Amino acid sequence: MARLTKADWIKRGIKVLNDEGYDAIKIEHLCFKFNVTKGSFYHHFESISDYEELLLRYWESETLGRIKEVLNSAQTPKERLNLMIKEVFSLSGKTELSLRAWALHNRTVKKYLDKMDTERIGVTRSLYLEVGVPNEKAGELAEFAYTAWLGIQCFYIGASAQKEKTVKMINDLLSSPIKGL
Numbered sequence: 001m002a003r004l005t006k007a008d009w010i011k012r013g014i015k016v017l018n019d020e021g022y023d024a025i026k027i028e029h030l031c032f033k034f035n036v037t038k039g040s041f042y043h044h045f046e047s048i049s050d051y052e053e054l055l056l057r058y059w060e061s062e063t064l065g066r067i068k069e070v071l072n073s074a075q076t077p078k079e080r081l082n083l084m085i086k087e088v089f090s091l092s093g094k095t096e097l098s099l100r101a102w103a104l105h106n107r108t109v110k111k112y113l114d115k116m117d118t119e120r121i122g123v124t125r126s127l128y129l130e131v132g133v134p135n136e137k138a139g140e141l142a143e144f145a146y147t148a149w150l151g152i153q154c155f156y157i158g159a160s161a162q163k164e165k166t167v168k169m170i171n172d173l174l175s176s177p178i179k180g181l
Helices: 006-020 027-034 038-044 048-072 077-090 094-103 107-130 135-155 161-178
Strands: none
Touching: 006 027, 006 038, 006 048, 006 094, 027 038, 048 077, 048 107, 077 107, 077 135, 077 161, 094 107, 094 135, 107 135, 135 161
């Protein structure tokens, strides 16, 4: 039997969520998958709800961490916006889709997803404002960009040539407000 730390449980749980969906986040299944006993689970977590909460916190922290890295990696607002657009379309949509399906049945997941949606739209809005998009349009454009990302990630679960073309088209469209700046 393997010995898992709390961090191992969380990181492996994110992979299970991505690979198998939210229905796989069950104590028995995770213990079988990780080749550990239920005692190992209960050594680190009080309940499945406790585990789910920590899983969501980890996802949120990692996601926001990647956003901050992108925002800190470029000099100009225009470069940051272009990098952000590229970053979001490079991510797998499987975890996102699993979380959205799970949120239909779980209030805690919905709470985290709503918070993350607001955060991501806010960051995108700020980037559009920085590059000179007028205030009244920046919020609308940020929400459009975000929902386009969600749609593409959820529609194209796996890699495909068409996904690449669609991503290029949406990137061009989302970058158009800043072309003349």
